[in-house]
Amino acid sequence: MRLCLSTVILPYRRWHEGGRSAWQRAEELGFHTAYTYDHLSWRSFRDGPWFGAVPTLTAAAVVTERMRLGTLVTSPNFRHPVTLAKELISLDDISGGRVTLGIGAGGTGFDATALGQEPWTPRERADRFGEFVPLLDRLLSEGSVSYSGDHYSAHEARNIPGCVQRPRLPFAVAATGPRGLKLAARHGQAWVTTGDPKLFETGTPAESLGAIRDQIEKLGKACADMGSNSYAMEKILLTGFTPDRQRPLESLDAFVDFAGSHADLGITEIVIHWPIPDSDFAADEKVFERIATEGLAQLH
Template sequence: MRFGIVILPQQPWTDARRLWVSAETLGFDHAWTYDHLSWRSLADEPWGATIPTLTAAATATSTIRLGTFVASPNFRHPVTFAKDIATLDDIAGGRFILGVGSGGTGFDAYVLGYRELSPKERYERFAEFVTQLDALLRFETDGPISLDGDWFTAHEARMVGVPAQLPRVPFVMAANGPKALALTARYGQGWVTTGRDGATGEEWWESVRELSSRLDDTGSSVDRYLSLDSGGQYALESVAAFDDLVGRAEHLGFTDVITHWPRESGIYAGSESVLDAVAARIAELREAQSLGEAQSFGEAQ
């Protein structure tokens, strides 16, 4: 099991730097930030830009992987975004992970004046976005790249050079429906889910199980990431809560879990002391497993 944490881009870098450095020091495998222009209940609070935040995090850290949770075509064009990604991954020394999805129907979808899309249109745009990013980020041609899609076009675009990761940065794709899951099986190196929107408790866990089963049906063997905080319970409310949630995710075959850095109030409110204790619990179990001792998450401590 690998462990990730989301750090929302809400603090000035003079304060945020400590969080990103601490995420690495605490032993997390990957750290993420949301790729939104603003977000839900936090829309009236400070909110920084994604790529500059991750670039700063890349210069402040050395081993932890960094990613978008998740990027979408709601306000991005494949060519400009691919340039950003490739440059960021170069600065990070090949540590970037592209979390990518079709895009929600909230603030990001309309702030630039775009019309409302049907679910079918959102999938078609997502498929084209992913396909074009795949071509751009591989840079398997020495010449310019032209795109002629229904949603995105480009004439003789130039990229930044040889990718820092070969054949390209890994894609961790958010997908629920059959078509999007098939797309994940084709282009993804990982799959991430937040379960069914609005579901909580056992209903949410059942939705996670069903979605994971749908991915099984595609024959895909990609890594599986679960957002632990999406089912109505904050994973860092206590060490016991984290332990139980991780154990359930592990039982369902997830290879990676993700929680959120505790905030002072509101959504994901919690204590950094619990975060520290959870990091110690992770280190304890990793050491036990490396010694061949039979311990796992979800067991009594």
């Protein structure tokens, strides 16, 4: 069974007051990748401390050596492909080629209006995402790019010497709809899901498993239509947003059961949230660390 375990560390702590130590501890615990959210703020954390994703990952790259680093996820809500590409090749260089870009179309909320724009419709988000991903792909793969589209432009944008990882750093594309899945199939080295949001409040774990199975089947069809092999694509589940959202961190046995049932569907990477007291991501730190060090071994 091919499965790896990763974590997501929210950027809410000052670097010298627990921020740095969390990333270092994540590497000590053996996580495959440590991600962070790429938001300007997020939900219940909006009125508290919150730091930028790329500077945080850059600092994490300096104090770690082996663990991969990434975003879950970056979106067009407040990013432009030209400036983002420059930041990413810098981060990839500083990390020695350990960066994965989780990328999605974005949604409603604070990030969607923080720059003063009107909220985009679902169609407009999809249209922008459809331009954003291919242009970013080119910017990270080519030395000079010019492009003029409906939403984004680039004029002789230089990204020399390019990424350490060739031909560019990997994309993990979050998508469930037809257009997004096509982008994942064409440009993604990995695919990201949080499950079916319609089941978050009233669904059952069994219904959630069925929905993720359907998503993976649709991804496979999109890959087949593009002439690619979906089996070669990593399939990432960000936990905390399925009906049994608290269960994976309740105990080692609960995690093993949860991870095993999703691995059977084809999920290849499980991402668990670093515990945050008094939040939606509160969890017993001892249980969390035991899952990190023993969880995958229990599946084999």
